[in-house]
Amino acid sequence: MTETRISEWAELRNPLGAPEFPGLQAGFGQRTLDGLPVIESENVGNNVILVKPSELYLADDGMADVSYSDQATVMIDSTAVNLWQQNKFAIRAERYITWTKRRAIAAAYIHYS
Numbered sequence: 490m491t492e493t494r495i496s497e498w499a500e501l502r503n504p505l506g507a508p509e510f511p512g513l514q515a516g517f518g519q520r521t522l523d524g525l526p527v528i529e530s531e532n533v534g535n536n537v538i539l540v541k542p543s544e545l546y547l548a549d550d551g552m553a554d555v556s557y558s559d560q561a562t563v564m565i566d567s568t569a570v571n572l573w574q575q576n577k578f579a580i581r582a583e584r585y586i587t588w589t590k591r592r593a594i595a596a597a598y599i600h601y602s
Contacts, residue, residue, distance in 0.1 A: 490527065491529070495527065499514045536599065541594065546588065552584075555580065558578060
């Protein structure tokens with residue numbers, strides 16, 4: 490879940506005034522939700538994603554595609570830099586990994602609009 494969502498849930502109180510989710514209040518430590526680890530990510534949008542890692546299959550051939558070039562133009566801090574003119578080169582490394590659910594219970598999400 491996002492940092493904003495973690496903050497919102499950490500502020501929730503039960504009728505007695507105690508935190509509803511005390512494990513989310515840890516500052517920079519390990520955050521938990523009912524004993525499960527919580528991972529902060531800004532890439533999930535308005536979703537809270539629940540994943541059971543033991544129910545996922547991982548496909549990885551263990552190989553990486555590495556290439557380099559001095560014949561490219563790259564963007565660095567909003568500035569176009571021509572590698573050939575600067576006498577520089579760039580290295581690109583790509584690794585292909587994919588996941589799939591082993592069972593339907595492997596993942597679920599809650600969407601907030």
